[in-house]
Amino acid sequence: MRNTAKAATLESKFPLLTVEHDYILSKDADLSVAYRVELPELFTVTSAEYEAMHSAWLKAIKVLPNYSVVHRQDWFVEEKYKPELDKEDISFLSRSFERHFNERPFLNHNSYLFVTKTTKERARQQSNFNALTRGFIIPKEMQDKETLQKFIEAVGQFERIINDSGFIKLIRITTDEIVGTSEQAGIVEKYFSLSQQDTTCLQDIALKAGDMKIGDKHLCLHTLSDVEDLPGKINTDIRYERLSTDRSDCRLSFAAPIGVLLSCNHIVNQYIFIDDHTENLKRFEKQARNMHSLSKYSRSNQINKEWIEDYLNDAHSYGLTSVRCHVNVMAWSDDREELSRIKNDVGSQLALMECKPRHNTVDTATLFWAGIPGNAGDFPSEESFYTFIEQALCFFIEETNYKSSPSPFGIKMVDRVTGRPLHVDISDLPMKKGIITNRNKFVLGPSGSGKSFFMNHLVRQYWEQGTHVVLVDTGNSYQGLCEMIRSKTKGEDGVYFTYTEENPISFNPFYTDDNQFDVEKKDSLKTLLLTLWKSEDDRISKTESGELGSAVDEYIRRIQTDRNIVPSFNTFYEFMRDEYKAELGKREIKVDKEDFNIDNLLTTLRQYYKGGRFDFLLNSDKELDLLNKRFIVFEIDAIKENKDLFPVVTIIIMEAFINKMRRLKGIRKQLIIEEAWKALSTPNMAEYLKYMYKTVRKFYGEVVTVTQEIQDLLSSAIVKESIINNSDCKILLDQRKYMNKFDSIQELLGLTDKEKSQILSINMSNNPGRFYKEVWIGLGGVQSAVYATEVSKQEYLTYTTEETEKLEVLRLANKLGGDIEQAIKQLAGSKINKS
Template identity: 70%
Template sequence: MRNTSKAATLESKFPLLAVEDHCIISKDADVTVCFKVRLPELFTVASAEYDAIHSAWFKAIKTLPDYTIVHKQDWFIKENYAPDLSAEDQSFLSKSFETHFNERAFLNHYCHLFITQTSKERMKMQSNFSSLCRGILIPRDIRDKEAVIRFMEAVDQFERIINDSGYIHLEKMTADEITGTQHQSGLLEQYLTLSRESGASLQDLQLGAEEMRIGNNRISIHTLSDTDDLPGTVSSHSRYEKLSTDRSDCLLSFASPVGLLLNCNHMYNQYLFIDNSNENLSKFEKSARNMHSLARYSRANQINKEWIEKYLNEAHSFGLQSIRAHFNVMSWSDDPTQLKQLKNDTGSALALMECKPRHNTTDAATLYWAGIPGNAGDFPSEESFYTFIEPALCFFTGETNYQNSPSPFGIKMADRLTGKPIHLDISDLPMKQGIITNRNKFILGPSGSGKSFFTNHMVRQYYEQGAHVLLVDTGNSYQGLCELIKGKTKGEDGVDFTYSEDHPIAFNPFYTDDGVFDIEKRESIKTLILTLWKRDDEPPARSEEVALSNAVSGYIERIKLSNTYPSFNGFYEYVRDDYRKILNEKQVREKDFDIANFLNVLEPYYKGGEYDYLLNSDKQLDLLSKRFIVFEIDAIKDHKILFPIVTIIIMEVFINKMRRLKGIRKLILIEEAWKAIAKEGMAEYIKYLFKTVRKFFGEAIVVTQEVDDIIQSPIVKESIINNSDCKILLDQRKYMNKFDDIQAMLGLTDKEKSQVLSINMNNDPKRLYKEVWIGLGGTHSAVYATEVSNEEYLAYTTEETEKMEVMNLASELDGNVEQAIKRLSLKKIKTNKEN
């Protein structure tokens, strides 16, 4: 029986012939070079940068020869996050984080660029000449081999111009990436199945006027193929109102509504057809004359004549190149009931661009067919409109979603738009790339902005990757995490020192394990004694600094010669007795160094004094091997004498780690305690710490919540901010009126200011998270979401009632904090389900 169906095989209609030298050759002798495109990340591009990107595209396209088609194809595919639970040494909290995001849906973006050399005849073909409408495709010969060589040279130049811009990166696709391998699907297979998954099998294609279907996926196409459908004005970028304020603008590319902001499976095709510009303009000149002669018969002819003349005037006045363009959005779903919603969403996205949404059914099949990579020569010419290169480029999407850092080290944050976990390195890779010159961090966030959650989340991940972490806290922000680590390591780590009168923190500033007093140790001792001796508003004279330095050096020599046990008491006695004699012999005047005053001020720290326990400890703090240490000094934060001294004692512990732990990452995080050590006399100490820690594979982090502290303190700027290449800010909207001062103090650009002021402005109500801005070296910055699992929340929480609930349950479970957190997390999940 004869087969009367209209079905045809894909093989018989397939328009491509081969892939040679990593180029696609069509049966009509078109040659196509394929690129993978890496665009800047969403919400990270400023106005000037959008203009620079637009200019780079323009310069690159101007290098291409006539009868070339530029086809940019952006895929936006809904995918689900697959957690990494395979690591054997993964901690309890890391697993809970990964599990929390299991199956989290997000929109993934893949961008490709196809540059096709075709012929003058092919550029003029309409939809009825598409390879879909022909019975047999007979391959043609490439007659002009020289033209192909010139085309390839132009493409190389195109690639170099785009890559040199620094904003976009093009990478040529290989033959395997185009055609696929046994284990990985290729680009052609992915297009014909509308799937990026490996192993997706080819399915029936129904390419009809009423319905387009690939397997179970039903396709809807909206086109921009007529100037009547376009907005009155276009630009390279537009203001995104949801994240903008009256003081700042959040910018996205003009075509962003049909990019990542359109939350469905879709593909955005952008075509530029580079005809011979002179021929196009000559044709328009002839058309204008015809319209002029027919103008008296129809007002429409008169209007068309005016539009054509305006187009010609623009072209000749500014030397613009006449081209044709076309843009379409192809969306799909395997659920027939969602097709209407898809059409509405796509139409709304085009309307946001001030375009007239046109749902195309007439040429849907030929548009899909022309979208096959390498088959742009099959595009129906009647679906394009005449324009110039500059306005056409405004319809190119300009950004992609957040990308994972290639570095093995880093922290896990979340994409602010979709909530997908992002691996982010804010320490090592930026150092290697020269973006930053130190790993130090300055964190600013008011109370309730999620600051302690972010810092807990960060230091926990640093610790799990082998870092030594020392925290100076004034509010028990790290108690839960510390107790969890202590229980997990059976007391080896998670050491918590809480200052109290019964158990004060004490040390011996003159003690060294190896008896070596290097320059750093000597400077540390001098800074400590200077802090004890002088008030904040009383800087030492040069003669006093010299006398103190000589006293410290003399006592150290005494220790080495006499083999006596070093202590502050010994130093005090040395100054009182031996050093006094030396000064008398040198006839040092009292006004140059008042030794009686010096001894009188330091007497409270000598034996029998009020604070004699502080600097004369006979038990050395054995913290060199402890990897997670918390000093909680809230009890003395308002004590003018104890607070700065205890803080310096803690600094000494870290500096000892810094000097002796070779090749191991070290991190010191100072909460509000920095105020005590950022006084006039301590500025050099802080500056020393922030400058020196870089050389020892370490980083110093300062956290504050009071804006006035940084605005009014020159010490903060000189000692901390200028030596912190990584700045981290949380919600600053309550300081909106003061933000110009903050911007000036931190040296933020207008782009960075806009990013900071957009924090938490458009949060997804279905997710519980706070946003945080991270800036690196003044050149790289973005806003991320700090979203954690229930287990992490219970470990990080600073709410007194929640902390007590965890600790009380842990005490019932023999101190097992991990088990307590697991039980409370399950209870919380159950309660949420019931509600």
């Protein structure tokens, strides 16, 4: 039966002939090269860096031959988050996190670049003479091998210039990626289905007056095809007011409003047509003369003549290259009502760029056809306008949305714009790349900034990935998480030590299970004794340090040879009192009391000997099992103001961690110090702190220091020397209450202006429909970004520091026989149902 329908097959009209050796060849013999473009992340680029990117594009385009077309095609497609629930041994909290984000919509960005070599005649053709309306005739020029070889060489130079810029990366798209395979769709197939899915299904294309459909998707098109549509002035970048303050600047590329900030399915196409520059200027000279001769008939002719002369003057004065340019935004939706909203959104975003939004209903099909990868030669010339390369490049979108790290290790954070979970590695991959030289972290966040939630979130994920975590806390921030871990491991892990008068923390720093003491252990014992003896303001002489070190060495030799001596502070004190003091008096070279006053030492340390006020502290008859427990919390809030106990307890915990650090080979270790660092930053402890920070790196470990008091940072030089300078990863939360004195914080932490702008933008434009707090993470002054800490209701109830919420969880857990996981499940379920 004869087909009488007024329809044609795509195959009969298809403009591409073949794809071979990664080159696209059209039926008009246009040769194209395709690239995937990798761009920097949103809100991480400064004005100077945008200028550098613009300059790289400019240099690259200038190497291309005449009658080349540069076609940027940026896809922004709505997708939904698919939770990762198929992992082995996924924890209750990780599963809750993934389910919380199930089906969350976000905008995925894919950027492509097509460089096409066409001919002079093809460059001038209009919409009434393209592949949709005529046959194919191969131009003579494209049969010249030398012409094609020069183009291929120029494209190689183009690629090298862009990749050498350090900001943008071009990745050549292979033949299989262009045409697809039996398992995966190619970019041509994806274009015809308006999808970025690996498996797509081609659908009918309907071309009607004022309406175009691909399957069920209705398209709308906005174009910038006339100089009159453009603003009076364009720049490489713009100030993003929503995240800027009077003290900081958040920058975006000029075209960002129609990029990641336009929240609908859309494609942004930009074409730069490189014609014969000399011929263009000759044509304009002729037009100027014609306008001048006709000026007496119309004043507009005189005005147009002046505009043309201004264009020519700029071209000659500044050595600018004349090109043609076109920009269009192609958006779509399955719902016609939603399409009306999308039209308004696209128009308003173009208006933000101070462009005139023109909704084009006539040329949708023609421009869609020209947007086929490798078919830029079919672009209708009447839709382009003349400008210079510098101005045309300002319409390139120069940033993309947040990207997950490829590293297998890391933590789950959230994209601050779309709310999509991201995998972020702030330890291993930055070390491998040389961005940081240690894994230590410094966390600064005022009360109420979400610091406890972020730290709980980080610690929980590190523990789940096999890390040994030791926490020194002063506010019960990790009690809920520790209880959860204890419940999950059935008491095998999750140890929570709290100092009380009835059950004080007790240690034995002189005990080792193998009775062996290396140099580091001896030094830590000496440092502990100096801390017990000397006050913060006292100076420690070389003689005092040397004599105390010698005493430690001699005592260790005694306990190693005489197994009847029980290693403890009590027996060490007796050794100093009875033997070492007597040995001092027998020396040929006398030690004056001014150099080493052993009587003062014994008197000061008497309170830690049996019968003294703190005789429990250093004479424990059992060793704390720090070695095999992977999650240990020392809650020392009750003694944080005790100047005698606090420094001693913290330093013994540090010494115990170093013992764990030395003996656990090849296992990640993490020590988190909350406000306890204040005791460690005294002059007596400065050297010990510096030693610990520099040594932990060598044993696959990291120290995380957390504080909320900015005054402590500003007033302590030791903090800067021992903590800040040895923490390559800095994490800051909302600092707006310190905005007026942030310059001093910036100087202390060594932050750049770019990092300052990012930090001061925290929580300035949060989505009111989501509950989250933002956090800035900076790595070695090289890489930085703001992320969101958003958690599920189950995680919130685990991490919360609100007393009423914690008690509610614990009461329900007691009713359920101590099953805190089940209690959180029930409580979270009831709260979710209420909301």
